[in-house]
Amino acid sequence: xxxxxxxxxxxxxxxxxxxxxxxxxxxxxxxxxxxxxxxxxxxxxxxxxxxxxxxxxxxxxxxxxxxxxxxxxxxxxxxxxxxxxxxxxxxxxxxxxxxxxxxxxxxxxxxxxxxxxxxxxxxxxxxxxxxxxxxxxxxxxxxxxxxxxxxxxxxxxxxxxxxxxxxxxxxxxxxxxxxxxxxxxxxxxxxxxxxxxxxxxxxxxxxxxxxxxxxxxxxxxxxxxxxxxxxxxxxxxxxxxxxxxxxxxxxxxxxxxxxxxxxxxxxxxxxxxxxxxxxxxxxxx
Amino acid sequence: xxxxxxxxxxxxxxxxxxxxxxxxxxxxxxxxxxxxxxxxxxxxxxxxxxxxxxxxxxxxxxxxxxxxxxxxxxxxxxxxxxxxxxxxxxxxxxxxxxxxxxxxxxxxxxxxxxxxxxxxxxxxxxxxxxxxxxxxxxxxxxxxxxxxxxxxxxxxxxxxxxxxxxxxxxxxxxxxxxxxxxxxxxxxxxxxxxxxxxxxxxxxxxxxxxxxxxxxxxxxxxxxxxxxxxxxxxxxxxxxxxxxxxxxxxxxxxxxxxxxxxxxxxxxxxxxxxxxxxxxxxxxxxxxxxxxxxxxxxxxxxxxxxxxxxxxxxxxxxxxxxxxxxxxxxxxxxxxxxxxxxxxxxxxxxxxxxxxxxxxxxxxxxxxxxxxxxxxxxxxxxxxxxxxxxxxxxxxxxxxxxxxxxxxxxxxxxxxxxxxxxxxxxxxxxxxxxxxxxxxxxxxxxxxxxxxxxxxxxxxxxxxxxxxxxxxxxxxxxxxxxxxxxxxxxxxxxxxxxxxxxxxxxxxxxxxxxxxxxxxxxxxxxxxxxxxxxxxxxxxxxxxxxxxxx
Numbered sequence: 139x140x141x142x143x144x145x146x147x148x149x150x151x152x153x154x155x156x157x158x159x160x161x162x163x164x165x166x167x168x169x170x171x172x173x174x175x176x177x178x179x180x181x182x183x184x185x186x187x188x189x190x191x192x193x194x195x196x197x198x199x200x201x202x203x204x205x206x207x208x209x210x211x212x213x214x215x216x217x218x219x220x221x222x223x224x225x226x227x228x229x230x231x232x233x234x235x236x237x238x239x240x241x242x243x244x245x246x247x248x249x250x251x252x253x254x255x256x257x258x259x260x261x262x263x264x265x266x267x268x269x270x271x272x273x274x275x276x277x278x279x280x281x282x283x284x285x286x287x288x289x290x291x292x293x294x295x296x297x298x299x300x301x302x303x304x305x306x307x308x309x310x311x312x313x314x315x316x317x318x319x320x321x322x323x324x325x326x327x328x329x330x331x332x333x334x335x336x337x338x339x340x341x342x343x344x345x346x347x348x349x350x351x352x353x354x355x356x357x358x359x360x361x362x363x364x365x366x367x368x369x370x371x372x373x374x375x376x377x378x379x380x381x382x383x384x385x386x387x388x389x390x391x392x393x394x395x396x397x398x399x400x401x402x403x404x405x406x407x408x409x410x411x412x413x414x415x416x417x418x419x420x421x422x423x
Numbered sequence: 424x425x426x427x428x429x430x431x432x433x434x435x436x437x438x439x440x441x442x443x444x445x446x447x448x449x450x451x452x453x454x455x456x457x458x459x460x461x462x463x464x465x466x467x468x469x470x471x472x473x474x475x476x477x478x479x480x481x482x483x484x485x486x487x488x489x490x491x492x493x494x495x496x497x498x499x500x501x502x503x504x505x506x507x508x509x510x511x512x513x514x515x516x517x518x519x520x521x522x523x524x525x526x527x528x529x530x531x532x533x534x535x536x537x538x539x540x541x542x543x544x545x546x547x548x549x550x551x552x553x554x555x556x557x558x559x560x561x562x563x564x565x566x567x568x569x570x571x572x573x574x575x576x577x578x579x580x581x582x583x584x585x586x587x588x589x590x591x592x593x594x595x596x597x598x599x600x601x602x603x604x605x606x607x608x609x610x611x612x613x614x615x616x617x618x619x620x621x622x623x624x625x626x627x628x629x630x631x632x633x634x635x636x637x638x639x640x641x642x643x644x645x646x647x648x649x650x651x652x653x654x655x656x657x658x659x660x661x662x663x664x665x666x667x668x669x670x671x672x673x674x675x676x677x678x679x680x681x682x683x684x685x686x687x688x689x690x691x692x693x694x695x696x697x698x699x700x701x702x703x704x705x706x707x708x709x710x711x712x713x714x715x716x717x718x719x720x721x722x723x724x725x726x727x728x729x730x731x732x733x734x735x736x737x738x739x740x741x742x743x744x745x746x747x748x749x750x751x752x753x754x755x756x757x758x759x760x761x762x763x764x765x766x767x768x769x770x771x772x773x774x775x776x777x778x779x780x781x782x783x784x785x786x787x788x789x790x791x792x793x794x795x796x797x798x799x800x801x802x803x804x805x806x807x808x809x810x811x812x813x814x815x816x817x818x819x820x821x822x823x824x825x826x827x828x829x830x831x832x833x834x835x836x837x838x839x840x841x842x843x844x845x846x847x848x849x850x851x852x853x854x855x856x857x858x859x860x861x862x863x864x865x866x867x868x869x870x871x872x873x874x875x876x877x878x879x880x881x882x883x884x885x886x887x888x889x890x891x892x893x894x895x896x897x898x899x900x901x902x903x904x905x906x907x908x909x910x911x912x913x914x915x916x917x918x919x920x921x922x923x924x925x926x927x928x929x930x931x932x933x934x935x936x937x938x939x940x941x942x943x944x945x946x947x948x949x950x951x952x953x954x955x956x957x958x959x960x961x962x963x964x965x966x967x968x969x970x971x972x973x
Contacts, residue, residue, distance in 0.1 A: 314754065317754070
């Protein structure tokens with residue numbers, strides 16, 4: 139097993155394109171910054187350092203101060219951390235629910251499939267942002283509510299992907315061979331179907347992760363996401379919007395972070411899919 | 424030399440891996456086709472026969488490239504042509520008939536639309552002329568109602584008809600060279616000889632040259648003037664058909680001849696240990712598809728299998744032979760009738776069967792490629808039934824997997840491999856080992872040798888026989904290939920349209936006199952003799968026999 143992973147890693151390194159390499163570096167830096175935020179940030183998250191709003195960079199404040207005189211550079215670390223952690227939780231939860239139900243629908247088929255697929259269709263018919271706004275207004279914005287709500291909405295999208303993949307795999311002879319052996323749903327779903335759906339699902343995870351980042355940033359920007367004094371990247375943009383009037387770049391830094399992460403993940407997913415899809419003829423020539 | 428339609432000289436083709444490493448797949452192949460002659464390329468899969476035939480069109484599959492040699496079409500080298508020039512000759516001077524017509528036709532366009540496409544896009548004929556010519560070709564190919572069949576859609580004609588329609592498509596521009604790539608492999612035996620006869624007439628009447636690609640020597644003997652035997656991309660032997668099949672010079676050619684699907688000269692009755700009470704007994708089973716039970720596939724079928732006995736089930740596609748296997752294994756619930764295992768009724772659906780009942784009846788699927796989970800190692804594939812049925816611990820599984828691999832003639836080191844790292848024959852052995860892992864009383868073999876090359880299939884059959892001697896396991900051997908059944912089965916059941924038309928000890932069923940349908944099947948197995956086809960067609964005309972489903 140270890141041997142196989144080592145070989146796979148070596149092959150992946152050989153196939154790495156310059157774009158993919160850059161993306162990988164950016165994502166690694168973002169993850170590192172998120173994990174080590176308390177150690178890397180020069181100041182604490184809520185520490186007010188100056189009395190002036192939107193102080194220009196310099197004097198120990200690398201990117202200047204925000205509207206309350208807090209260090210923008212430090213807040214950026216914490217914002218990044220919160221965004222990454224919350225988005226990851228959302229994507230993970232969405233996949234757990236979406237894949238389980240999707241595979242189950244593929245394996246069981248018939249009425250169960252019909253029922254749950256139509257239910258998902260109905261949910262998908264609602265605009266995601268509206269649905270989220272309604273739930274968050276009703277239940278009040280807190281991080282657990284935020285995570286569960288968005289994960290729930292996202293899981294309907296994951297369900298469709300997982301079910302489509304599952305339906306293709308379920309008709310293969312090796313599934314029939316397992317069925318005739320007497321295997322139950324659990325084995326079929328996690329041992330027979332999942333390994334064969336892993337490549338497209340991994341790509342889908344990357345995409346869902348970026349959507350989650352964009353989604354919570356949008357909600358936070360609208361004021362229904364993360365609540366002050368905590369800040370994610372969306373909150374940072376909203377708080378510092380006025381900075382533009384005073385001629386500072388302060389809201390642009392968190393915006394740049396969001397763009398860098400989502401674009402990098404997208405490009406990396408593209409590279410990953412192309413690498414695993416040797417069947418497409420233009421790649422071979 | 425220039426009088427030849429095509430001269431292939433020292434052709435070499437490489438496969439190029441992702442990182443630019445080149446592996447030769449065709450090396451130094453030379454042959455030529457004279458006007459009106461048919462040259463056959465014969466060999467196992469991977470012998471490069473399709474690659475060579477595609478090369479004649481100036482085409483390589485993605486990931487391959489020409490390394491050297493020349494292909495002279497009327498004296499000019501196809502390989503030197505640019506793409507535009509190559510496209511000009513394709514379909515006009517040289518045309519290609521692919522193996523699976525069913526996969527090559529567009530199901531949403533009418534047949535005429537597709538058959539007349541090439542002359543129309545090249546502006547060689549008007550639509551009316553093209554349609555008329557197509558109808559004439561349909562007539563030549565013995566297709567029913569040649570004037571109107573072209574208006575149908577591909578799903579409205581049979582597989583054998585579709586294959587002939589594809590030949591009509593290839594003949595539209597009266598090409599100098601027709602390339603037929605395994606055109607009858609996917610067809611039933613009774614249909615195969617009709618298609619073969621149609622191709623033969625077509626080539627003779629139009630004075631077309633042809634390259635016929637096949638793995639089946641007996642089929643090739645009926646149509647080819649010359650045979651080129653290939654192995655691993657190299658020429659083994661090249662000569663006239665008569666010489667190759669009567670006085671082969673190379674060992675490999677002899678091996679191919681020995682493995683050819685011909686009826687054994689005499690059907691021997693195997694000394695069966697199988698008397699006494701039946702191990703499995705199917706009685707009065709009726710089963711089929713459709714929610715309202717509108718499509719019956721089995722009608723009142725009864726069958727007994729005794730301990731350590733091989734029962735051959737033979738029939739053409741659509742005869743219900745695979746459905747029978749599915750009903751016995753529990754994959755399909757019959758509408759009526761029951762299955763007894765050692766006298767005890769076996770639950771109809773899988774969910775109600777006990778683990779021991781499941782264990783006792785194993786099924787081996789036709790396509791080893793898709794029957795093994797591509798993401799599982801061989802160790803996991805074989806280990807799972809051990810854990811599932813016997814609750815074996817990790818150590819026991821590991822040693823048993825090694826034993827199983829040795830049992831089917833593979834190195835225990837194969838345990839670490841993934842299915843894609845195995846050859847077709849090796850995959851089928853693993854497939855068989857998975858069934859053996861359950862230590863079953865009965866193994867249902869559903870066309871397990873059909874997708875394999877003749878030489879490899881031969882080895883699998885030998886393995887089945889030796890396993891039976893050692894393990895006392897019974898087989899239900901489902902196949903469309905009567906020559907295989909004749910070799911392996913103790914008793915035979917002949918199926919047609921969901922019913923067993925004849926059954927009994929192999930020697931009795933397969934030695935004359937036969938039931939009418941059995942006779943048709945037996946007579947349709949090509950013999951390794953030049954001129955066999957004519958004899959059979961003559962016999963058919965006299966007796967008025969017609970193949971089913973055509």
